[in-house]
Amino acid sequence: MVDARQAVTRAHREEWARVVAALTRRFGDLDIAEEAAAEAFATAVERWPDDGVPPNPGAWLTTTASRRAIDRIRRENRRDDKQREAQLCYDSPPEPLGAIDDERLRLIFTCCHPALAMPTRVALTLRMVGGLTVAEIARAFLVQETAMGQRITRAKAKIKAARIPYRVPSAADLPGRVSGVLAVLFLVFNEGYLTTGPDTDPVRQDLTAEAIRLTRLVRDLLPGDGEVAGLLALMLLTEARRAARVSAGGELVTLAEQDRGAWDAALIAEGHRLVRERLAAGTAPGRYQILAAINAVHTCVRDVRDTDWSQVVALYDQLVRLDPSPVVALNRAIAVAELDGPEVALAAVDRLEPDLAGYRAYHATRADLLRRLGRSQESRAAYDSAIVLAGNTAETAYLTRRRDQLG
Known part of the structure; x- marks a missing residue:
């Protein structure tokens, strides 16, 4: 053959x-x-x-x-066509504008209908409003493209069969739909911050800027919602590092290697302020608030060696209780490696293989831990797996260089 x-x-x-x-x-x-x-x-x-x-x-x-x-x-x-498609999908004309002035945000809230399961409403809205392809959405959910296409098709069929109305939500409806809206905006931002498509710009500022703009509008609508503030803080602290994310040669630059002088100080200050406000509120933090706090720890020091890894691990411990997903466990293991060493972290990472075998970051993390343990041959194999799954040329360039440095 x-x-x-x-x-x-x-x-x-x-x-x-x-x-x-x-x-x-x-x-x-x-x-x-x-x-x-x-x-x-x-x-x-x-x-x-x-x-x-x-x-x-x-x-x-x-x-x-x-x-x-x-x-x-x-x-x-064809953004206008997507709005018409949404209207036809729900099989009834939209009502007046209601509480939301921005057209795109209004459509996102409308499509995040509580009658659909959360993953389904998020995927459908990403496709119909967010402008992401089925392949991009599938990679965000760590599923096969065909499975995601079927999920979106079934969602449209359910809307028609159940005659779920295409109705612009009122102000009273917004709290019940905001979690789905935040999930959509988070995934749009992630796709822009590090694109998953091959041979595309590794960073798409059009997506990150739009996600931040819309999240600011949601905060205006729901100023007391802690998760909205948390997501905005997370986006700002992540966007602040964009200029240092990719080298002049087009290679991904990890957080530890970034020039922190190139970070946007104004965005970091705004993100830190939002995190402090949420801490002062005294309420139990949600997923986005914890992620924002983790990013605040990373961005409050001028040298990576001064990072408070014990605080990062403690925050991930909180996050695991809220979101016990394998991706969260993988990110926690990366922090554990800095606190307790690569051997402890590798044992935790290896337990995730059944869930994350097709995930690029899993193999890249294993490759780095194996490299630090001096297991070069196994590290090289892990880098090879990560390179095959790499989402763009910047990731590929970085992973290839790290692999070739093994000797």
Whole structure:
């Protein structure tokens, strides 16, 4: 059987120009054609080793790239169509504007209907309003693209079958829907801060800026909601580090290696102020408030060696009680490595393998811990796994350099 990776390489060499030319003729935009072609080849790298090389690789690549291009065009250029789709999906015209002046935020609140399960309403809203592709949403939820597509399709069918009304929520409805809205804005921000698509800009400021803008509006609507303030603080403290996130050579720069003098002091000050306000409130913090507090610990020192790792681990202990997900456990283990050493952390990370085997950060974390323990051969294998799953060129460049430094 032909090795799948060799087949992708051969297809890239032989078919790239043809696929790009075909898409350019069809869609009239070279940038869209090249991005869609890149996504198609990345999908081939992911699928062909398991599914086998298709009988006609060129046709497979062209079809896949065409679908990606259509997704991109719909996402970037057809926001109005998405609103009409939402209206048709709910099968009734929207009511007057109600309590929310901003059109996009109004639509997000409208689509986050409490009749749908939380993951479903978030995924549907990301697709119909947030402009994310099914592939991007699937990566955010750590599920296969086909499974996410089916989830969104079922959600639309349920809306129609149950005749759930497309109704702009009143001010009294907002507290019941805000958790779904915050989840949508959080995932949009994350996709912008470190994009998951191959051969795309590693940071998309258009998404991070829009997520922050909308979260500020939600805070204006619900000034007493601690989780809204927490999410805004989290976004600001994360966005403050954007300029230091990617090197001039296009490589991801980790928190420990970043030039802290390049951080945005005004955003950090605003984020710290929000965190202090929530601490002074004396109420039990939610998920976003704890994440904001963790980021506040990281951004309150000028040297990574001064980080209070015991406080970071304690905050993650609180977060695990609220959100016992494998991703939270992985992030806690990273902090544990700084406090108790890489061997203790590696034992915790290895227990997460059944849940996170397809998650890039899991393999990257294992690779770093194994490197610190001097287990170079195992570290190299873990880096190789992380590179295969890397979401963009900046991640790939960083992981490749770390792997090649193993000797």
